[in-house]
Amino acid sequence: SLWQVFRFLERTAHIEVGAGVPQTDGRAFILLEDIQNIFPDARHFLCKGRNVGFMMDRQGNNILPLRIHHLPGMTIDVVLAADTSPRLNAPQLYYHQQYQETPSTSQQETSSTPQQETVSIQQKDAISIHQQLQLQRFQPQQEDEHEYRRPHGPDVTPRRSRVSSGMNNRYIKSLTLFETFIKHIQDGQADQANLIRDDFRHHFDSLSVEMARNRALQQQMLEMQQTMLELQQQSLDRLAIIQSRVQAILVQNY
Structure with missing residues (x-):
């Protein structure tokens, strides 16, 4: 078989x-x-x-x-399928401060086919993610305000494990690649987007050990990867629609 x-x-x-x-x-x-x-x-x-x-x-x-x-x-x-896939939330891996999503006023409304409208909406979601990632990237790690501490003797209260600087740098690089990928998809630069996705996969693999220990990191990396796959597929779907229309015009004229 x-x-x-x-x-x-x-x-x-x-x-x-x-x-x-x-x-x-x-x-x-x-x-x-x-x-x-x-x-x-x-x-x-x-x-x-x-x-x-x-x-x-x-x-x-x-x-x-x-x-x-x-x-x-x-x-x-x-x-x-787009309506069943997990949506990417703003990363909460290292930081606890939440940011309220602000609707983007710079996005132009377009009149197009239902499929193209769906693509536009989902790309706007990705742009919002992109903006939140930039906001959160350089926020300092904060301790829980109500973390219990013993008044005397060694502190034996379990704490969140801190991340290494090397892992943090690789995670930040992954965010940068994710943002760059979105820009290339928006600009219709499929070849450049493919290269960025390959680089992202390399960083994904380099974080595999940390992801096995840190579920939050694993979730965010997996969701970014899935979002990239979805946006890439939507771009291919749009290209297929354009190609079919061009072919139909050629058939009618020749």
């Missing part, structure tokens, strides 16, 4: 590959249903930052039931 490796955040799964059939011109495939048995809300797929589309017949229609190509030796990233 053949198996395809799928990854959602840091969870991986091996899913059995279906043998080629006449309907797929003999090409091996993985059924969406089989993927959703492991990742229930899976809807989009990426491989090395590029979209993995559903298999189509010679007329350009999706083959039912939905399925994707088998990519030997590759790991396919799973992207959840």
